[in-house]
Amino acid sequence: MTVIGRRRLLAAAGGLALAGATATACGTNTGRNTTGSGPALAQWYHQYGEPGAQQAVRRYAAAYKKANVSVQWRPGDYDRQTAAALLTDSGPDVFEVNGPLLEQIQGGQVADLTDLVAPVKDDFNPAVLAPKIWRDRIWGIPQTVDTQVLYYRKSLLEEAGVQPPQSVDELVDAAGKLTTDKVKGLFLGNDGGVGVLSGTPLTAAGLSLITEDGKPGFDDPAAARVLAKIRQLYADRSLLLGAPTDWSDPAAFVQGLTAMQWSGLWALPQITKALGDDFGVLPFPKDGPHGKPTVPVGAYASAVSARSTHPAAAKAFAKWLWIDRTDFQQDFALSYGFHIPARLSLAKRARQLQQGPAAEAVRLATEHGYAEPLLWTSADRNAYQDALSRIIKDGAHPETELRAVLRKVEAELTRVKNT
Structure with a gap:
């Protein structure tokens, strides 16, 4: 790769x-x-x-x-x-x-x-x-900026009568309708999204990992609700699991194993070469009344x-x-x-980024980009990832898991602020 x-x-x-x-x-x-x-x-x-x-x-x-x-x-x-x-x-x-x-x-x-x-x-x-x-x-x-987007196969959505999802509820519904004996509706990675999603669903629900004033940003019922919906995707068997390559490689998408795939912008040239204009890109869709479209950047x-x-x-x-x-x-x-x-000015005038899905990805990264905050430490990340795994794969109770993560994050914030 x-x-x-x-x-x-x-x-x-x-x-x-x-x-x-x-x-x-x-x-x-x-x-x-x-x-x-x-x-x-x-x-x-x-x-x-x-x-x-x-x-x-x-x-x-x-x-x-x-x-x-x-x-x-x-x-x-x-x-x-x-x-x-x-x-x-x-x-x-x-x-x-x-x-x-x-x-x-x-x-x-x-x-x-x-x-x-x-x-x-x-x-x-x-x-x-x-x-x-x-x-x-x-x-x-x-x-340079790297970002992740949701790739979708236009022809497969049209055949199933599915519109590109604009909310997490629509994403869950679309993934179910697009799943057949031969094609899964969505690919979030071979672990069901545990490794790649990070704080993206929380941000899509209008929350954050750490607030601008340095406090945990997901002490809210909306956090548990959105993670329960990611679990539903896993439980409904509409997620592709066990693909030959993981989320960062578009092979599963271009080979028709999945109708939608979460992957990086770096995959766009390979997808374009394989599928022509039979695809589009979306942000991670919003969730709830205070949610917003979201794309992670780094x-x-x-x-x-x-x-x-x-x-x-x-x-x-x-x-x-x-x-x-x-x-x-x-x-x-x-x-x-x-x-x-x-640099925004360079992204705006780069020839390769001026048309089609590439231009749309730049717009999404500019308007809806979020990055892990400086105060989000490796200890926070590990605790959250472990909880996310238990929620998605094991069906653990989201509220219980997130309460434990909140305690860890609060302790970490106290530590780093006093260092």
Whole structure:
């Protein structure tokens, strides 16, 4: 597959890093090169799956003339490697960050980039910029936006007399009507949506994981109601389970195993090639009177190590690449996979995003995008995912499960606010 790298930020994945990988991150293999003009800077990326991406970022670095930038591609558990390296003097100067940004901010491990971003702040997709902000300061520059949408097969819906669903109730009803002996109505992943949905159903019900004032955002009966409907999809046997590939790959959709599939924007070129114009894209539909259409978005950000030997030079390079060089930003988003530039102006004028389902996906991400908030920690995520699994797959009582998650989230918020 070509989407392993960037889809990590939209669905928690992964396993533990090997001890050797962490040791390498803490050792002398930093990729620094002291030859050439200007200060030597090390830049780290996680291992992207798209062919050509590694060569592209090396080309960008080589084009910078004010420092000697060496690029490292970091396979394995990138977040853990980076966290360990930032505690040493041999870590990166500039690096990608997604998951552990709050800990790195509170630990004084990343530099404040507010002054770099402020002049163009309003041009960044606000949903992906928000998780990079802590106490009104900006700590990372979003690179590209990934999003997930609901793909539906126009011909199959028309044959069944089903309209594209605009609410979760309509989604449940449509999935049932579209299910036959040969085709399932909906594919949310081989686990029934446990791994990919995250807070999407809650947001669609008008709630949130964490409110803007830093409180749990799903202490509401609407949360249990919407998750019960996801359970109904599973119980009704209208979900495709056990597909040859999981939700991030569109194979089940293009092969006709399912009439609707939740997947990433990165799948759109493959779907277009296979189905032509016989498909459309939708947000996750709203639920209840206070609900809203919802699409999850995420973005790796470029950060600067607070322990960099050359902090001013590292900031200057980050600004040059991810703010000034809009041509490189657009190239990175659309030449090696299919993603949305983090800058609204670039997304608006990108040729590949101006028509059809691609243009609609950009509109949905701009108007209805939400991202996991900075205060949503890995402990919160694990507790919620475990509860979601019990609700969807085992039929556990949603209210009971969510009460336990709320207690965990409240304790985590107290911890991180007092750190």
